[in-house]
Amino acid sequence: MIGASIRAAVENAIEPYASSRLAALVSQAGPYVIKFVNSRWASTYASPAPLKISENPALTWGTATYVTPLAFPLSSALYGRIGLVSEFDPTNWKVFDATNPANRMVYVRWVQAQPAFSDLVLTVHSTYTNHFFRNKFRKDFRIDCVLFHPDQEAEVHTDRGQHVWMAVTDWKGRRQIDSKMSKRFAQARFVVLIDEDFALETGGLPIQTSPRLIERVTQAISFHQAMEVAAARVDPNLPAEVIRHYQLGGYVHVFIRP
Amino acid sequence: MSNLLALADDFLDRMNNPAYGGAVNDEYSMKFARLLQDEQFEAQLNQQISDVNQADALRSHAWLWVIGWAKSQDVAVQEDVLVELFDRWGDVAAKAAIIDLVLDRLEDEGLPSAQTRLEEFPVRFFARVMRRAVEISEPPPRERVRDGEPFAFPREPEEAQPSMAKAEGLLVALLQVGNPMALAAASVLLRHAWRGQGQLSEFYSRLLDRLEPETRTEWERSIFRGLA
Numbered sequence: 001m002i003g004a005s006i007r008a009a010v011e012n013a014i015e016p017y018a019s020s021r022l023a024a025l026v027s028q029a030g031p032y033v034i035k036f037v038n039s040r041w042a043s044t045y046a047s048p049a050p051l052k053i054s055e056n057p058a059l060t061w062g063t064a065t066y067v068t069p070l071a072f073p074l075s076s077a078l079y080g081r082i083g084l085v086s087e088f089d090p091t092n093w094k095v096f097d098a099t100n101p102a103n104r105m106v107y108v109r110w111v112q113a114q115p116a117f118s119d120l121v122l123t124v125h126s127t128y129t130n131h132f133f134r135n136k137f138r139k140d141f142r143i144d145c146v147l148f149h150p151d152q153e154a155e156v157h158t159d160r161g162q163h164v165w166m167a168v169t170d171w172k173g174r175r176q177i178d179s180k181m182s183k184r185f186a187q188a189r190f191v192v193l194i195d196e197d198f199a200l201e202t203g204g205l206p207i208q209t210s211p212r213l214i215e216r217v218t219q220a221i222s223f224h225q226a227m228e229v230a231a232a233r234v235d236p237n238l239p240a241e242v243i244r245h246y247q248l249g250g251y252v253h254v255f256i257r258p
Numbered sequence: 259m260s261n262l263l264a265l266a267d268d269f270l271d272r273m274n275n276p277a278y279g280g281a282v283n284d285e286y287s288m289k290f291a292r293l294l295q296d297e298q299f300e301a302q303l304n305q306q307i308s309d310v311n312q313a314d315a316l317r318s319h320a321w322l323w324v325i326g327w328a329k330s331q332d333v334a335v336q337e338d339v340l341v342e343l344f345d346r347w348g349d350v351a352a353k354a355a356i357i358d359l360v361l362d363r364l365e366d367e368g369l370p371s372a373q374t375r376l377e378e379f380p381v382r383f384f385a386r387v388m389r390r391a392v393e394i395s396e397p398p399p400r401e402r403v404r405d406g407e408p409f410a411f412p413r414e415p416e417e418a419q420p421s422m423a424k425a426e427g428l429l430v431a432l433l434q435v436g437n438p439m440a441l442a443a444a445s446v447l448l449r450h451a452w453r454g455q456g457q458l459s460e461f462y463s464r465l466l467d468r469l470e471p472e473t474r475t476e477w478e479r480s481i482f483r484g485l486a
Contacts (some may be wrong), residue, residue, distance in 0.1 A: 001433065001436045001473070001476050001477050001481050002471060002473050003471075003472025003473035003474075003475070003476055004472060006470075006472075006473065007474055032265035037288075038281075038285065041288065044292075052284075052288045052291045054284060054287065054325075055273070055274070055287055055323070056273070056274070056276070056280055056283035056284055057276055058276045058283070058321075059280075063326075064451055070396060100276055113469060113470070113473045114432035114434060115430050115434040115477075116354065116430050116431070116434045117349040117468075118430075118465070118468075119349070119350045119430065120302050123348070123349070123350075124351035125348070125350070125351065125352070127276050128322065129349065129350070129351040130356065131351075132298070132352075132354065134262075135349075140402060146399055169349060171329060172330050176329065177330070178330060179326065179327070181291060181295070192446045193338065195384060200279070200280065200281050201279055201280075201281075204279075204433065206280065208296060236387060240394065
């Protein structure tokens with residue numbers, strides 16, 4: 001129930017993969033994506049396994065698998081220390097590029113024409129209503145992938161203006177959005193381990209720019225020593241080393257050997 | 259309620275309730291997805307979803323997940339439960355999700371005619387939620403005024419006023435789903451003669467007023483196209 005001009009504007013904004021910004025990113029770094037997750041999932045992805053489709057109602061573009069093209073390898077490090085990498089085949093995808101401001105406005109026009117638009121702006125239910133609209137939009141126009149600029153940043157690692165993240169739809173049947181495990185990213189494996197942690201929230205709200213919790217501090221300390229963890233565990237001198245670094249204002253970096 | 263569903267309720271709430279934060283939502287979603295990889299677990303869960311006969315069995319955020327899951331996995335949810343949830347929820351998008359689920363499971367029901375009355379609507383779920391939406395409950399009895407009290411004039415019984423929120427929420431949810439059967443229900447609801455009819459028509463006009471002309475025409479055409 002939307003006017004023909006809004007429908008046409010949305011359809012014009014949807015591009016085949018080959019002519020989309022995604023194709024340029026893939027040609028730059030290959031058909032690979034990365035997703036950072038909590039460390040507890042490292043063992044699950046020690047061998048290839050499908051990524052989980054995210055269905056949390058607060059997500060930017062609805063139920064989808066949220067990943068980053070490998071052209072921006074550390075852009076989403078905010079979300080965990082474990083980087084899962086998967087190959088993918090976007091050949092026949094329909095792409096909606098929301099990094100383009102004109103396309104974003106097309107989406108806004110579409111939302112404004114929805115019968116429940118007033119509920120979005122006038123009630124307490126906006127989170128779920130937004131989720132509903134985002135899924136409906138992608139479903140009605142059969143959009144396989146939405147490209148968008150990050151809406152949260154890991155300090156230094158993320159460039160909101162330049163980086164591009166992806167929300168990728170897995171279809172169930174002809175018109176349902178699947179919410180189980182992704183078939184698009186079925187071969188994800190633990191590939192990147194990053195020595196950093198970020199807070200995701202501040203004061204109970206999603207953080208906008210999250211500072212590096214470790215690197216920022218270590219940058220300011222010139223006296224340090226790196227020790228491989230297996231050696232450190234059995235090193236009888238470790239207590240003495242720790243005390244020495246304590247007394248000299250340094251730090252010991254116990255690292256996992258790659 | 260079964261033990262499995264009681265456990266699932268806790269998981270599903272943590273998966274779907276934004277109050278826990280995105281990290282907790284994702285963590286539980288991942289854990290639950292791993293449980294669902296066991297086909298026996300999934301079959302048991304689906305069976306117990308179909309067996310639930312009380313809306314109180316799960317919290318609202320858990321139900322929202324179940325409604326979406328039932329639609330995508332073709333799992334039946336009892337009509338009584340859906341009617342109760344529909345009635346209880348103020349969120350129009352959540353109501354629309356229930357209508358979507360009901361419509362998905364319909365088997366070739368013909369569209370109603372222009373003369374169809376609300377009570378006779380061919381999809382029983384719609385007839386039930388429409389009936390509830392136009393129900394007018396009597397006001398609570400006024401406290402009796404004691405004899406001899408000053409200003410104790412006899413009063414006319416007050417006419418019960420329609421509570422429009424349910425009817426308006428139902429109308430918007432039907433329009434939002436927007437397929438021929440939902441639009442036919444919206445049309446029947448708008449034509450139904452009840453004490454709130456004028457107010458509901460006025461509300462619908464206000465909805466139309468905010469639209470650009472092309473979309474407005476599309477709405478006006480669609481709502482009466484649904485009737486056979």
